[in-house]
Amino acid sequence: ETGVTQTPRHLVMGMTNKKSLKCEQHLGHNAMYWYKQSAKKPLELMFVYSLEERVENNSVPSRFSPECPNSSHLFLHLHTLQPEDSALYLCASSQAGGRVGELFFGEGSRLTVL
């Protein structure tokens, strides 16, 4: 049990579908992150929310739309994705202003785009 729960664990979608990934953290943290993990590539930071404000967007295409309604929940809305977007999407949380880099990760949502 990591304290960071991601749903769904697996998702298959067509290029015209709209779906969402959900992340919930039970650690009392106030910063949340989306990372993309593709085979043979470094983890790519996508978005960072600190105190519910988006503080970083790493040049992510607009077909990915994050939402952070409160400090415990983070969503990644997906629309008209491409097959190359197939990857493991990891959510993480941390305490903003705390020990930098101590991220707590969820188990990920495996996305396949057909």
Add this chain to the structure above:
Amino acid sequence: AQSVSQHNHHVILSEAASLELGCNYSYGGTVNLFWYVQYPGQHLQLLLKYFSGDPLVKGIKGFEAEFIKSKFSFNLRKPSVQWSDTAEYFCAVNPTGGATNKLIFGTGTLLAVQP
């Protein structure tokens, strides 16, 4: 651009062998350094971290890492590996001074320990 290099993509060892995984980063300023581990089917978890002070840091499960500033390196070591150490290992760097906990990861090293 800031980057992290892990030289070994796939390492195979027998139990009781010694382990050293290389990690180099490209950033001229002060950094915080980390190793994360991902066991099969599990989430990424922190193995050890360096912020300041003694450049030799000890982590969980007998792992240690040495920060060599002149070489921009933070290699991971373990004197005697076990089958349960089979996992993927990720080096990560946080350039300090930023407003967020931004971590830059390497590509990972997949370690397979044979019994």
